[in-house]
Amino acid sequence: MKSFRETLLNAKNVLILTGSGISAESGIPTFRGAGGFWRKYQAQSLATPEVFASNPSLVWEFYEYRRTVAAQAKPNKAHEAIAEFQKRLSKENKIVSIVTQNIDGLHQRAGAENVLELHGSLYKTRCTKCKNVEQNESLPICPALEGKGSPDPKALSSDIPVEDLPRCEKQDCGGLLRPHIVWFGENLDKDVLRKAYEAVETCDACLVIGTSSVVYPAAMFAPQVARRGISVAEFNIESTPATRDFKYHFEGPCTVTVPEALETQEC
Ligand code: BV8
Ligand code: ZN
Numbered sequence: 083m084k085s086f087r088e089t090l091l092n093a094k095n096v097l098i099l100t101g102s103g104i105s106a107e108s109g110i111p112t113f114r115g116a117g118g119f120w121r122k123y124q125a126q127s128l129a130t131p132e133v134f135a136s137n138p139s140l141v142w143e144f145y146e147y148r149r150t151v152a153a154q155a156k157p158n159k160a161h162e163a164i165a166e167f168q169k170r171l172s173k174e175n176k177i178v179s180i181v182t183q184n185i186d187g188l189h190q191r192a193g194a195e196n197v198l199e200l201h202g203s204l205y206k207t208r209c210t211k212c213k214n215v216e217q218n219e220s221l222p223i224c225p226a227l228e229g230k231g232s233p234d235p236k237a238l239s240s241d242i243p244v245e246d247l248p249r250c251e252k253q254d255c256g257g258l259l260r261p262h263i264v265w266f267g268e269n270l271d272k273d274v275l276r277k278a279y280e281a282v283e284t285c286d287a288c289l290v291i292g293t294s295s296v297v298y299p300a301a302m303f304a305p306q307v308a309r310r311g312i313s314v315a316e317f318n319i320e321s322t323p324a325t326r327d328f329k330y331h332f333e334g335p336c337t338v339t340v341p342e343a344l345e346t347q348e349c
Contacts, residue, residue: 083342086330089287089313090343095177097285098164099304103292103318105186107337108155114294120144120233129265138258139242142223145261147231149204150221152185157192160291160317160340165193167344179281183293183300185263198277200270200300202263209250211257224248270299282306289343291317291336295324304328315343 090096102112111117111125118125123144127133134141157165168178172195180189181198187205189197205219222228226246248259264270282303290304305327308314315330316322317339325331332339 083330083332086313086315086332086343093176093285093287095281095285095287096167096171096179097281097288097303097307098178098180099288099290099293099300100164100180100182100184100189101291101293101295101300102184103294104160104182104336104340105155105158105184105188106292107160107335108158108186108188110152110155110186110188112292119235120147121237122235126266129263130267131265132267134260134265137239138244138247138260140239141261142227142242142247143231143240145204145231145263146221146223146227147233148185149219149223150231152187152204153219153221155186155188157188159337161188161192161194163341163344164189168194170346179285181278181281181303183297198274198281200264200274200278202261202271204261204263206262207248207259208262209252209255209257210260212250212252212255214250214252214255215262218248275299278303283310286312288312288314289317289340290314290324290328291340293318293322295322317343 106112113125128141128144164180171178180194181200182189183200185201185204187203205217206215207218208215226242230240244258250257250259285307288304288307295301304314305324308327314328315332316325316328317332317336319335321331
């Protein structure tokens with residue numbers, strides 16, 4: 083850890099990549115682990131355009147639940163240490179890019195700026211008709227979803243009629259809204275990807291926190307930085323398929339290891 087902290091002292095452009103593990107200690111279940119289930123579904127089996135097309139009511143119940151859970155969660159010491167680190171370095175005209183796979187908004191709520199959300203956000207909707215994207219934090223998102231989304235495996239689907247699901251309020255549109263989230267099998271936004279690649283190609287130090295590194299293209303970024311000969315530190319409670327690519331692997335809960343790495347060097 084001492085040698086990684088030395089690297090950070092000399093870095094001018096730090097890339098911080100995060101996955102659902104950074105929000106685990108805020109009470110938001112990760113994908114893989116027991117918490118990755120909602121009712122009898124694995125989270126990722128609902129995060130697809132096919133399921134949304136065939137059963138938009140079920141998918142909206144799933145996301146209404148996740149919007150509620152994330153809204154009640156608090157940023158933890160790892161989110162806060164990253165936001166502080168970014169503030170401190172920006173005072174010295176140094177860059178800290180935060181690129182997250184998460185859609186819970188906790189980095190922003192901890193005070194981080196210019197967070198790149200690779201997979202979108204729970205609090206943005208996109209119209210399936212006019213494509214308009216809106217920020218939307220209201221709970222429930224619409225009257226028909228009030229009190230819906232219980233994760234109880236015995237809970238029955240509400241089969242909300244599609245006209246009562248979230249609808250576009252743009253003039254003469256009224257199209258069905260979907261979460262502005264990248265589902266499995268969908269491409270990432272090309273601008274977001276471009277910015278992510280730029281950070282990967284220009285950073286001079288990298289932290290990869292709380293990700294199992296199995297979902298592409300996000301899983302490619304940290305190994306790509308390592309191939310440039312840049313020091314990458316992985317923060318996880320276990321090793322991952324990418325661990326062998328990295329110079330450092332700090333094992334333990336990230337609320338302990340990330341502040342240790344980022345906090346100012348007591349002089
Ligand atoms: C795409 C939003 C082009 C949704 C998400 C076969 C081989 C390779 C790739 C593929 C393949 N088949 C299909 C693909 C492509 C697919 C993919 O990679 N699939 C995987 C499953 C193999 N990728 C895609 O579809 C992507 N698009 O490729 O477009 C294309 C187009 C058409 C056809 C083909 C290709 C889109 C992927 C985006 C999907 N959306 N999220 C939602 O949230 O509802 S992905 C979602 O899962 C997350 O965003 C994240 O990216 C991923 C989960 O990973 P993690 O964040 O890492 O979370 P996980 O639970 O896995 O791990 C948590 C980690 O934290 C663990 O390591 C754990 O140990 C650690 N941890 C836990 N607690 C702590 C901790 N660490 C520290 N402290 C703690 N306290
Ligand atoms: Zn519309």
